[in-house]
Amino acid sequence: MSVGGRLENANPVIFQRSGERLMTASEEDEDVHDPIDDREIFDLIRSINDPEHPLSLEELNVVEQDRVKVNDVESTVGVEFTPTIPHCSMATLIGLSIKVKLLRSLPDRFKINVHITPGTHASEEAVNKQLADKERVAAALENSSLLEVVNQCLCTKSI
């Protein structure tokens, strides 16, 4: 799992970063209830760093706002992510980072489902299964060196 000496995808295509979310008047209004929406979830995960490159998942187009589905009322979140190349060995790590970030940033009531965009990865099913398995995610986070790698991905540069 650790980052090897050679990059798997040495020259990825870089995408433009979207700007900050625009503030609306209703957001500053005390009495209005802002529901958790797709963009908010996307804002949470778009700044996660790629394990290989000094770029964010958004810049690599690994996550897109269209592939984030949230239902505030039913408390479910679904995130699809697209590895840059079909054989990317980092897919599990990226998925895990997204999952951990959402676990830390969302209220307990949400059920979080992170999986690979269908048809974009060679071992799609295996990775999806790993990410969906609560036990395995918990076990992975017990591993201190893995946790460190995940934390590295999650530390935001902007602050």
Place this chain on the structure above:
Amino acid sequence: MAADRSLLLSLVEEFVSGLQDSKAKDTATGVKEGQFTILQLVEALGPSLTSSQPHTRARGVQLLSEVLHECYGTLTEAEVEVLIAFYENRLKDHYVITPPVLQGLRALTKCTVLPPGSAVAMLRSLFQDVHVQVRVDTGLGTDFVFGFVQSMDGERDPRNLLLAFKIAKNIIRRGYDLGKFTEELFEVTSCYFPVDFTPPPNDPHGITKEELIEELRAVLTGTPKFAEFLLPLIIEKLDSDVQSAKLDSLQTLTACLSQYEHKDLAEFLEGLWTSLRREVFQTSSERIESAGLAALTALTSCLSRSVLNFDSEDSLRTFLDLVLQDCKHHLCEMDLKLVWPSAKLLQAACSASNRASHIVTAAVMPSLMDQFSSRTQCSHRRTLLEVVLKFIQSVKTSQPLDNDERVLLAFRESLCSMVFSALSETNASLQITATSMLTSLAQQTGLLLDSDIELAVDHLTKLVLTEEDDKVSLAVVECAGALAELHPEAFINKMIPRLKKEIFSEPMYLETNEVVPEKHSHHAMRQRSLATLAAVSTQPSVVWESTPVLLEVLSSAHTGSVNFSVEEVVSACCSLQRIAEQVQDTEETGRCFHDFIIPRLLSLALQASGSSGCCSPLVEETVLCAMVPVISTSCSRLQPKSTASKAVSLFLHGDVSFLPDNSIPSHVQLLKVCMDRKLLIRINILCVVKVEVPEIDQLLSQLEEMSCTCSHPLPYNSAAKCFAGLLNKHSQGDFLDSLIQRTIKRVCTELDSPCSPARIQAFTLLIWVAKALLLRYHPLCTTLTDKLFSLLDDADLGPMAADGFSLLMSDSADVLNRSCHADVRIMYRQRFFSENSAKLVQGFNAAPQEKKPNYLKALSNIVNKLPKQVQVTELPALLSLLLEALSCPDQGVQLSTLSCLEPVLIDPPPALIQQLEALVSRLLALISSPAMSVRIASLRCIRALKDSSLFQILPFRARVLRALAQPLDDKKRLVRSEAVQARGKW
């Protein structure tokens, strides 16, 4: 031995006193053969060297020098060192001794055993004593140069080099005869070119690469005699791959060209041009490109300077032909990227001299203009237009004084048609480029005819009235401003009447459903026209024409004869203000403003306030606020005359004699009875203006009276402000002190009687006066602030007093700030804080429980306005108070305390660490505050606490994480995002 010694003595005697030069040779032979040593010779010379006669001393030194010349090979290092010290010392002696000294030194430089560092010492003394003081050695000429070349050859130490370069520079500047050593001197210095030197880290001598480059350049470019060596060297170095070497070469080339003449250059022209062209065409670095262009300009102007012989060829023309041949065809191939580099090269050549401009423009312009008219694609046409614009600008820099040789005269007509056709295009960027081209054309004095200007003004007017694009209209307004400064008549005759007509035209209401866009565009047109009127008014003659239009806008808006929206009226005021700012300050404009505009404005304001109930836009607060700066700007900028006194008399006596329109009914009553608020705003002007206000005593007392008695909040507020503004500027003295005492007494009496109706008024006055005095460090200020502190315990005024501190500490927008010329000392906030923080803590501890929030609020108001650095150092002392403030129910207090705490938490003081438990539990409690801003601020503080990376916070981790789970589900998104960030940190 004794015989040798007496022989030596006699030889010396005969040489020195007997003036027999041949004896020197004999002595030298003696030394060489080992008969006697140099040391013995010096001993023997003793009496003559210490003689009181300079000529005797000179003779002695000469003997020594000549001997040294013969036998420098036999000297030991120690001997050389002694001799050098001796000679250096001798340099300071009488001038007749200098030549033999120098000869001796020269002999010593030939020594193989020259001790390290002595060359520097030697050169330094030479440099100091010979060059600067006496300069008797021009006769030494070539020998000296040769000696110098020898001593500097192979030098490595940058200190020595720097010195050597300085000496070489002097050798060249002082006109020493270089003779056959020209090449040697060049070789020995140019081997260091280009300088590649990186000073070692912590270099004690502090010599930089730039210094070395500077000095070496001064040597190399010092004389045209080096041309034949330097130019090939530069051409060679330009081929280098090292960027800094290229840059250095180009800059050296530029520098040397100011010295050279065309005959020095002739044979290298082609090589230089090839190198320069390559640098500009192929370089990726902007610095090299601009250095290359500068070199080309220098080269061309060097060639233009040269005087032509009747039979020699015109080297300028030859060179420019070369340039044109290589560049011109690129201008015709529009799609290639070489258009810009070629154009830049040509423009660089063009800007060098008048003749060069003639040659280049004659060759280039026709084809450019042809292409402009034949091309159809907008981007191409724009590129062409920009290229032409750059040519015009480059011609501008080399404009001669004689009028008959104007460079662009031949192209005037076609240039004009080019600009006008571009202006009438629909493409925005084309139009913008055309406006800047029009500006540069107009700046070519005498180029455009009056008819051209009129046509241009017509075009601009049309664009102002119709163009919707913001960028274009901005460019058009700018261009109009530039043109109006040069050609005011055309604008007076053409543009202003037209704009006036359009401004006063009512929008067409065709159908009800079309009104909205129509109205909108009409409004935008008016705004643009008003802005243009301001932009063109730089010349007094234009001002006389444009300001009446603006005033008419105001008056017809007031009477309602034409419909103007509030924003339009405001922008008319803004235009007036802009005119006041930019117009040349002359007698005439001053008169225009003071005798005409300001009275009109005042009377309009009075009329508007008099006719309450009518819906004139002039009654609006915003309009009045826009009027004030017009008056204040014109008073402060344009020769302040009598406006201030007139306004005072208007205010005090209702003197309307200087207002133009006397139809205003019974002002006196209006003023005295109603205490109208608009007038007070007028009076604010006085506080703003930096002049001695007449009748100030009377004015002050009236203001004081008004601020204490008036029942309406606006008048007493502004009266208090005016009073404070005037107090702040009043000169120091007994009068001021007694005035303040009187006011304090009055205010205190009012405040001390709990049932007085005017308590709030008195309180307002108290705060403003306190602020005025605080700003100027007046000693009586403490009385007032103490009063303010005591009011914190007051049942009614307590909360207000706490808020008052925020007014005291912040900058006020309309009065008592630096732009109003108020007397504001630096760091008054810090001073106030350090003087009063103890009082505050004391008061807090003594106060009854229900009054404590007032103190906390006052504290947070004060601390909030302090600069962050001061906060961080001062806060530890107030920490317990601030923690107390966190549990205070008032949200404002919570918020300001949190914002104070946040920067402190990143680097917490030890006092805070002891109270972590209390701090964390209070912060966590605030997370569930009903106010969104408090929630956000407390989450930020929690994040900052984690950023401090204190190990003491680790025990709180689980607790904080649990507490942070709840705001993740906050109903407000902003709170959630803060919570996410804070939780992510923990």
